[in-house]
Amino acid sequence: MSQIVTLQAFLDHWAGSDPEKAAIASTVRTIAGTGVGIADLVARGPLEEGLARIHGSDPNGGGDTQKELDVIAEEAICAALREAPVAYLASEESEDLIALNPKGQLVVAVDPLDGSSNIDTNVSVGTIYSILPFTEADRDNPNAAVMKPGTNQLAAGFLAYGPATILVSSLGNGTQVFVYDRESSEFIMARDQVEIPVETREYGVNQSNMRHWDEAMSGWIKDCLAGKEGPRGKDFNMRWVGSMVADAFRIFTRGGVYVYSSDKRKGYENGRLRLIYEAFPIAMLTEQAGGGATDGKTRILDITPHHIHQRIPLVFGSKGEVEKIASYY
Structure with a gap:
């Protein structure tokens, strides 16, 4: 500068x-x-x-x-x-x-x-x-x-x-x-103005939990893993730190998508991240940088909390891939 x-x-x-x-x-x-x-x-x-x-x-x-x-x-x-x-x-x-x-x-x-x-x-x-x-x-x-x-x-x-x-x-x-x-x-x-690329070939997710995911999320990851020969027609890289601020900063720096879905495990049925303390601020930052944020079905910023410690699934990052994930639902 x-x-x-x-x-x-x-x-x-x-x-x-x-x-x-x-x-x-x-x-x-x-x-x-x-x-x-x-x-x-x-x-x-x-x-x-x-x-x-x-x-x-x-x-x-x-x-x-x-x-x-x-x-x-x-x-x-x-x-x-x-x-x-x-x-x-x-x-x-x-x-x-x-x-x-x-x-x-x-x-x-x-x-x-x-x-x-x-x-x-x-x-x-x-x-x-x-x-x-x-x-x-x-x-x-x-x-x-x-x-x-x-x-x-x-x-x-x-x-x-x-x-x-x-x-x-x-x-x-x-x-x-x-x-x-x-x-x-x-x-x-x-x-001074972060712009998250609309499209990406990079995602962050804890793939070890795939066996617990619902059909929509499992279908999305399987199509990504299929690479060029699959329905997505391109190869993807996975990057996962497990500390959301680190994973988020990578997305704000070079694009990508972060996925923390709900799953079948006890305590994870409604997602694991906090709506008010984590999803809301990250969603605002993401949208202000041209990205998207959803729980898979609803825009995060449109959700009205019903509890101050409410948990929620969260997908945010490159808008094109966020919308693609939502399409699986």
């Missing part, structure tokens, strides 16, 4: 003198700044004893194992957002919404540490967030603020803690990528 653009400058320019946008910008800055501290902790790896230690199980009735770093990340984000214009925090790690700033006009939904099962394997993990409006009508029932379709999001993004600390962000005007520069202690814009 010929001109260096910091996250601060980008947000200030976008917000201008609009107080509502300024509140969103302040919240994005707060989350990004907190992410730097989480990234530093992740970078210590095995030197920071106990990060992968099981802290507890089933904190929100979903059957997930909670790691020590899940809790640390949530506490850091919660503490930082108390100083932001955020009324409540909805976290994947907590059963109920957490009250923050009584004067806040926003709600943040967050997966504090996506990919925490990979903490002790030196694989990229991250933080996923969604920013929503909090109105006077929501004050008597704060849950109502997050129980709305994904189209209600004001902003979304994720931080990936890997070789570089990356922020992928959307304010509803495209999707941008920022990289944390440790020399200047600033997030610097690396890409």
Whole structure:
């Protein structure tokens, strides 16, 4: 890039003198700044004893194992957002919404540490967030603020803690990528308008679960595996990290499609990813970059949640392949 653009400058320019946008910008800055501290902790790896230690199980009735770093990340984000214009925090790690700033006009939904099962394997993990409006009508029932379709999001993004600390962000005007520069202690814009290629020959899926899939998903993968000689008429490559922020960033970088379907295993019948904390923000980022996101049958952003910890199947990435997968249903 010929001109260096910091996250601060980008947000200030976008917000201008609009107080509502300024509140969103302040919240994005707060989350990004907190992410730097989480990234530093992740970078210590095995030197920071106990990060992968099981802290507890089933904190929100979903059957997930909670790691020590899940809790640390949530506490850091919660503490930082108390100083932001955020009324409540909805976290994947907590059963109920957490009250923050009584004067806040926003709600943040967050997966504090996506990919925490990979903490002790030196694989990229991250933080996923969604920013929503909090109105006077929501004050008597704060849950109502997050129980709305994904189209209600004001902003979304994720931080990936890997070789570089990356922020992928959307304010509803495209999707941008920022990289944390440790020399200047600033997030610097690396890409101002991400465009996910419409077509792809690459997919990410945990193929070991194929025997549990339904007929539609099994049919799609079989046709991909058939390669040039099959009905798709082309060869595909599979890339799967198992940490969604890492798999997502690959798609935002070079295209592809991510698939996490429902299946016949107990606890997976309705999918495994969280609608509010994972699917909604990833879907917004993807659509703002020209891609698509579906549960196989319905556009993700059109779904209205029925529970704050609702799970869902998720397919996102290159629009042509997302639509092809949906056609199998």
